[in-house]
Amino acid sequence: MRIVVTNCNTTQEMTEEIVRGARAAAGPGTTVTALTPAWGPESAEGWLDSYLSAAAVLDTLRTYDEPYDAVVMAGFGEHGREGARELVDVPVVDITEAAAHFACLLGRRYGVVTTLERSCGQIEDSLETAGVGRNCAAVVGTGLGVLDLGDESRTEEAFVAAAERARDAGAEVLVLGCAGMTGLQRTVGEKLGLPVVDGVSAAVKLAESLVTLGLTTSRAGSYAKPLPKRRTWGPPPGEAPPPR
Amino acid sequence: MRIVVTNCNTTQEMTEEIVRGARAAAGPGTTVTALTPAWGPESAEGWLDSYLSAAAVLDTLRTYDEPYDAVVMAGFGEHGREGARELVDVPVVDITEAAAHFACLLGRRYGVVTTLERSCGQIEDSLETAGVGRNCAAVVGTGLGVLDLGDESRTEEAFVAAAERARDAGAEVLVLGCAGMTGLQRTVGEKLGLPVVDGVSAAVKLAESLVTLGLTTSRAGSYAKPLPKRRTWGPPPGEAPPPR
């Protein structure tokens, strides 16, 4: 089985970290290919980044020619999953919803610990529309930017502090709220005495499961195939806008 | 990996059907053992049956001595899952929630087609408390009893009729609302042009996934271990009550 994992940003190092996590979770017969968008934000932190990322990731999938059996979208709280469901004929699993689905099975309420506080609202909306927001007790920020997660001990400390706020709000299970946190589940889980769910791993297992069971996105209603029409993906050549 | 699947009723034939479905979904390294409660209802249809079933299934798990890695509870809409989560140290997945988790990944709204109309309310409550009720468009009964599902063509016809009502209510994905419907997903899925999720298969894949990722139920809060105390499982000998 071939799973394509899309990073939501253009940072190759993060793609590599994601793919390591995905491969660690994947079953023996599963091949994981990671795609880094050729455009978009270097990290997705906020709504502007998220919408830019969504289009870039969809463009990445649209122009990827190799065959595959499922898509994992590795941008926690980022937009785009419904568009990918329209676009491709295989199951699409977003790491945000994936982590929440698993967390619901492990405790009565779960909490999400993410990077910057500004991302909390997006994550809440994403969980809500995915249909798994009801049992979310809290989404809490660590104050760390996506590209600051490299400093392991600082990240761990900030995660534990934020996790305690989530626990006080009723969380019995924690979710890593950023693809770049993959790997943290083991170290912080022990410290906190709570299960910690990583969305990348969860999404890989869900994607494998759907493929194994022969299930894919419904074409009835919301996720019908995109209509054939003229679409332009990116500005016309020679109109490179000034950076901002 | 060893998965224990518990039937919710005392009908051995149904256990066998369930185990066939579970094994078909299980990965190569997974052993599936099915348990039939030694007591309880011959089929669970309604709240009385469901509460009797819950205690019987918990008793079955409590007295099962072999080692195992996960539990799948195969009673659609039946009670007991939170008790099992307290009782055992391995992940517990209920087929009701499992089917809904998968259905949420396949469409924006899903519907459940079950047996008798009287069971619809229980299923709605079960989905709601599991945290996956938001995107459920409808729970619809076929009017068939659990033990009437053997007549395949009648079942299929009743299922399709009920499924159309769910679709009219907005369902883009269907869920088989009874463990005894396992196997129906292929035939009716094609007729309806919609993905059909079977809870037994879904739960097996979720259980395997949790075990693979080393995740199990949180002991913080709701699902702490049962307190040591005096519990009697069933009436004292010689006090066999009159049947009713």
Add this chain to the structure above:
Amino acid sequence: MRIVVTNCNTTQEMTEEIVRGARAAAGPGTTVTALTPAWGPESAEGWLDSYLSAAAVLDTLRTYDEPYDAVVMAGFGEHGREGARELVDVPVVDITEAAAHFACLLGRRYGVVTTLERSCGQIEDSLETAGVGRNCAAVVGTGLGVLDLGDESRTEEAFVAAAERARDAGAEVLVLGCAGMTGLQRTVGEKLGLPVVDGVSAAVKLAESLVTLGLTTSRAGSYAKPLPKRRTWGPPPGEAPPPR
């Protein structure tokens, strides 16, 4: 009028305390009979206990042969009420919902103070499905076990501390969250300056009211009579499982 009150556990002393509270609330023409299940947990604290209790209480009602006009189920937050509604032809009132119904009449938001924190989730679910969860501001635990409630001054102190947390969350009325707390309403009510509702008393008055008005459970839909079928209430003789 004859009201049957079912304790949810096998502890005779608690049945006696409950019946005292029930009789104190009952009108002059009402006879209160209390039933102690012959099996089940000695106290219900958590989901496992609650499901075991539900089956034992239903078995108790099923095998009780005397005539009666209404049932009061005296297990705060415990399962089983819908099963009893199917089983008997008279009104069934659960003390959880009863307390909430009264509390809604006395203030805009109410809070529940219960025993162990692990029971809070069950109570929340019970209120929600009973249709009276909307105006519940908080369910708060005292940290005391059901069988620890005998120490009056410790119980009172713990109750007041927990009640203050509920008040801070917006509760204007308090509910005693355990049948074993009956009697506490007067002492703590004064200290707190808030009305305190006891579920046993409330349920007795509601049961009397329904009987007086000639109202009983609807048989249309959810609470239809149980279907005739083979049900076994407890393990076969000679298969007494090892205690756990």
Add this chain to the structure above:
Amino acid sequence: MRIVVTNCNTTQEMTEEIVRGARAAAGPGTTVTALTPAWGPESAEGWLDSYLSAAAVLDTLRTYDEPYDAVVMAGFGEHGREGARELVDVPVVDITEAAAHFACLLGRRYGVVTTLERSCGQIEDSLETAGVGRNCAAVVGTGLGVLDLGDESRTEEAFVAAAERARDAGAEVLVLGCAGMTGLQRTVGEKLGLPVVDGVSAAVKLAESLVTLGLTTSRAGSYAKPLPKRRTWGPPPGEAPPPR
């Protein structure tokens, strides 16, 4: 025990009908006194009437000098109950919420059948804020005005037709959605095979219950006593506005 029942309109005949229903429900030791507002609408049908009625009913209570133990507000879906809770020191029960509280005990979902369609929204809001809206499946109008209810056979026919719509929407119990429908519960209940709850009877029983248990409105928060201040109840003399 002395219960004061307030009609929501100025029609004396309706007050008499209400008081008959209230007395039929009241216990042996209960005296029921009915008050007809000296001003307000002759029938409350819509928001304008309802707000006028609320002030008139509060004025009626404010200027009623006899002692009493509880208030029943007999205007289905009409405003004012929270104001009465502030005003008087005894329990206040509104027939809208009372009927819903009882209906929740009798089935998993209930429906309300009322007079004009224009009143449905008010009733929905009233149930919602009273905290008992969750299990309401539908509020349905009969198309009959409040003062048209005298024609019994037409009323019965219209009620049954509307009730069937409520049942199709999931109602297992019905509520009479107008104080002027009191008495209808018996005749239509049999025809429909569903329990039918009359709010006046329900409110009388709830009021009696609260008084018996020594419970009254919380003064903490929402329903604190009205602040002493200058209030004018009605226009200054000689400024009688033209009728409209």
Add this chain to the structure above:
Amino acid sequence: MRIVVTNCNTTQEMTEEIVRGARAAAGPGTTVTALTPAWGPESAEGWLDSYLSAAAVLDTLRTYDEPYDAVVMAGFGEHGREGARELVDVPVVDITEAAAHFACLLGRRYGVVTTLERSCGQIEDSLETAGVGRNCAAVVGTGLGVLDLGDESRTEEAFVAAAERARDAGAEVLVLGCAGMTGLQRTVGEKLGLPVVDGVSAAVKLAESLVTLGLTTSRAGSYAKPLPKRRTWGPPPGEAPPPR
């Protein structure tokens, strides 16, 4: 365009303050006329006052004979708006909902800072039924009465303290929760670094907008014209009740 602004109380000074705020917000072609009810409470603080105010305001509108194009109801959290929508043929905008509509456009969550804590519940209900409660993070009281707002520095200080509680609860935008706070938005907004919405200004702009676009209240369903019938607005002459 002629906008009528109704004060919710009989205090002429407050009417003048409101009209100053309304005129400051109004466009060049808009004439603002303010009406002070001839009866009602001198300030609306709680449910009793609010229902009395609603009737008095409706009576004021009912007997106002000049032509006008829209109504702004300037009582934050007070009742009556639906009645006014039935009564008049022009758009009606309540300052409570108006402020919330604007606040929703300026941040993901908003908070309301009002006078006495006892008013918070009313405001919550008003926002909920107006359809704009979802993104309200908190309604917080300052502890100041309506007629105490004249002391500017005390009001400002109390407002800022309450606003900080709202911000901690997630509010990104603040709403002035009393018509008498009009003018405060500029001073406190700077201190807090948050946008502050004044309901009077917002309602004036919404009223102007609806008139400009030729939109007015729907007569289908809830807000149909009041039925012609006998209504008495205030007690009969000579029956002046004792003040209370």
Add this chain to the structure above:
Amino acid sequence: MRIVVTNCNTTQEMTEEIVRGARAAAGPGTTVTALTPAWGPESAEGWLDSYLSAAAVLDTLRTYDEPYDAVVMAGFGEHGREGARELVDVPVVDITEAAAHFACLLGRRYGVVTTLERSCGQIEDSLETAGVGRNCAAVVGTGLGVLDLGDESRTEEAFVAAAERARDAGAEVLVLGCAGMTGLQRTVGEKLGLPVVDGVSAAVKLAESLVTLGLTTSRAGSYAKPLPKRRTWGPPPGEAPPPR
């Protein structure tokens, strides 16, 4: 005052139609400038189009150099509004939420009539997260594509048929669910006897109002300014992907 209106697609004719509607609604001192994205879909119908559109519209705003006072986003149900709120320092009003805000003021429940059924889910999500979904009774499709709206009589007929379904679901006010329907409000409003709200007009009035009152997006929390970082808007030159 200068308002920038962004079309969500690349079809210049639609931009012109939108700008006509916007100008008709704008006050005398308001200048309306319409922007057509240089890239994106020729019409936005579904999630893929919507995410592509969101990035293109944000890019359009990002690279627009003229000064302006507010932004109106003219894509009904399309994504991007939160990103624009981060990006620009002036108020941003989306026509979806704008129409709903106005509709809430005109009736107790509103309905949306849109183009293709596939768009209904997106619109529901957009209303929900904007905080104005509660009073939406239905979102109904006409079956017409965005670029099919030119045929006026067919559009009108399809609109009326869909509007009747919305009315049956409880809508008392209708919303034009596509920027391309601007102008239809007058003709269909009369036929239906219901107010019909056009989102473009509503958004222009809201934008003008916010500017007049000196209100703009909160920078606290969700809509903080985008962080400075490397972002690429569109694929690198020479990597033009094959169309699909």
